[in-house]
Amino acid sequence: MRPQFFLLAAALAALPAAAAEPGAARRQAQIDQIVKQISPARIEATIRKLVGFRTRHTMSDTVSETEGIGAARRWIKAELERCGAGTPLRVEFDSHVAPVSARISRPTEIVNVVATLPGTQAASVARMYVVSGHYDSRNTDVMDATGDAPGANDDASGTAAVMEMACVMAKYKFDATLVFMTVAAEEQGLLGAAHWAEQAKQKNLNIAGMFTNDIIGSSRDEHGNQDDTQVRLFAEGLPLQKENSEAVRTLIQTGGENDSLSRQLARAVKEAGERYVPKFKVNIIQRRDRYLRGGDHMPFLERGYAALRFTEPAEDFNHQHQNIRTENGVLIGDLPQYNDYHYIAQVARVNAAALSTLALAPAAPQKVQVRTARLQNDTELVWQANSEPDLAGYRIVWRDTTAADWQHALFVGKVTEFTMPQSKDNVYFGVQAVDVDGNVSPASYPTPLR
Numbered sequence: 001m002r003p004q005f006f007l008l009a010a011a012l013a014a015l016p017a018a019a020a021e022p023g024a025a026r027r028q029a030q031i032d033q034i035v036k037q038i039s040p041a042r043i044e045a046t047i048r049k050l051v052g053f054r055t056r057h058t059m060s061d062t063v064s065e066t067e068g069i070g071a072a073r074r075w076i077k078a079e080l081e082r083c084g085a086g087t088p089l090r091v092e093f094d095s096h097v098a099p100v101s102a103r104i105s106r107p108t109e110i111v112n113v114v115a116t117l118p119g120t121q122a123a124s125v126a127r128m129y130v131v132s133g134h135y136d137s138r139n140t141d142v143m144d145a146t147g148d149a150p151g152a153n154d155d156a157s158g159t160a161a162v163m164e165m166a167c168v169m170a171k172y173k174f175d176a177t178l179v180f181m182t183v184a185a186e187e188q189g190l191l192g193a194a195h196w197a198e199q200a201k202q203k204n205l206n207i208a209g210m211f212t213n214d215i216i217g218s219s220r221d222e223h224g225n226q227d228d229t230q231v232r233l234f235a236e237g238l239p240l241q242k243e244n245s246e247a248v249r250t251l252i253q254t255g256g257e258n259d260s261l262s263r264q265l266a267r268a269v270k271e272a273g274e275r276y277v278p279k280f281k282v283n284i285i286q287r288r289d290r291y292l293r294g295g296d297h298m299p300f301l302e303r304g305y306a307a308l309r310f311t312e313p314a315e316d317f318n319h320q321h322q323n324i325r326t327e328n329g330v331l332i333g334d335l336p337q338y339n340d341y342h343y344i345a346q347v348a349r350v351n352a353a354a355l356s357t358l359a360l361a362p363a364a365p366q367k368v369q370v371r372t373a374r375l376q377n378d379t380e381l382v383w384q385a386n387s388e389p390d391l392a393g394y395r396i397v398w399r400d401t402t403a404a405d406w407q408h409a410l411f412v413g414k415v416t417e418f419t420m421p422q423s424k425d426n427v428y429f430g431v432q433a434v435d436v437d438g439n440v441s442p443a444s445y446p447t448p449l450r
């Protein structure tokens with residue numbers, strides 16, 4: 001037996017609470033039900049309806065009842081109101097006028113459709129999780145506001161997934177608040193998401209996590225190879241800043257580049273998604289987005305929030321940002337027949353399982369620190385107590401410094417400090433909060449307590 005392992009075993013033996021973790025491996029019946037109710041048929045119907053508006057270009061017609069972005073957003077709002085009837089789901093337009101810019105040729109009203117499901121626990125209601133898709137579409141010319149732009153994958157797929165989650169989840173209760181958002185003007189420069197994120201920052205909203213679903217529609221690449229067993233989850237490491245903030249400096253000083261807020265959120269999403277959606281992999285990609293491309297998570301990242309992007313495993317660029325046409329016998333364009341509706345439902349289930357877990361779990365522990373005043377090979381972790389009434393205690397997780405995900409966990413009960421018999425220099429530690437039902441928060445990275 002290696003000495004370190006022996007020490008740990010001794011520490012475990014000395015800790016009667018260690019075995020009494022409240023069902024962390026137990027599945028929540030509510031989350032199983034939600035996952036089961038996500039319907040590929042309803043998602044397909046939503047996408048075909050959105051495609052039926054012919055174009056959802058941000059500068060397209062807003063007066064017609066049958067065509068253009070105005071009709072599309074009124075339909076989305078009415079649909080969310082219909083399925084949220086009798087539930088606390090609150091559906092609103094979030095509107096602003098964007099001035100002329102690189103991709104906006106005249107002042108244009110940008111309207112997000114935002115459905116909020118308020119949390120039911122006083123200690124958690126201010127903590128929010130946001131999930132988005134963009135309902136605007138484009139064709140080859142990003143300024144073409146009149147040509148057909150079905151956007152069945154980009155991004156009716158994400159929009160339909162968000163609407164499906166809102167409709168299913170509104171009938172359940174969560175401790176924290178959930179925001180289901182379909183946004184406009186992604187293609188014109190992330191304008192809808194940026195507006196909402198900026199308002200959130202100014203109101204000092206506690207957004208504990210955000211994910212965008214953008215291009216989650218197809219399981220086939222351009223060669224026709226199918227892979228419906230995984231989704232990519234893009235997760236930023238260190239944020240791109242002109243000057244590093246104090247938080248980022250601390251991460252760099254202690255080798256915590258892989259333990260940013262977004263990476264911790266991604267680990268939690270992967271754990272919940274793979275727990276509730278069997279045989280479906282959440283493939284964390286450790287970068288903010290694809291090379292030189294972007295999405296609606298970025299305005300949130302830029303404002304210091306943890307934010308992630310879901311995207312299908314291999315995009316087919318014949319069916320993205322393309323005018324509908326036939327070339328060499330191939331039908332090009334972002335059309336609904338190229339979507340895989342069972343695949344979209346799987347991605348929506350991963351989202352729903354993750355959102356449910358996060359919104360049922362306590363907040364990630366705050367002010368997690370490691371005492372560094374004394375040179376020693378044990379690790380003294382301390383943190384601030386959580387305030388949720390259903391808190392069961394805390395879990396310490398750790399992994400090798402070269403490992404991507406947590407390898408070990410130890411439930412330590414309702415304490416606010418704990419000494420681990422390993423050196424903080426040799427592994428990465430995190431502290432999670434666990435509720436009485438076994439819902440686990442994302443991990444918090446310990447900063448040095450001098």
Ligand SMILES: [Zn+2]
Nearest residue numbers: 154155214215
């Ligand atoms: Zn998109």
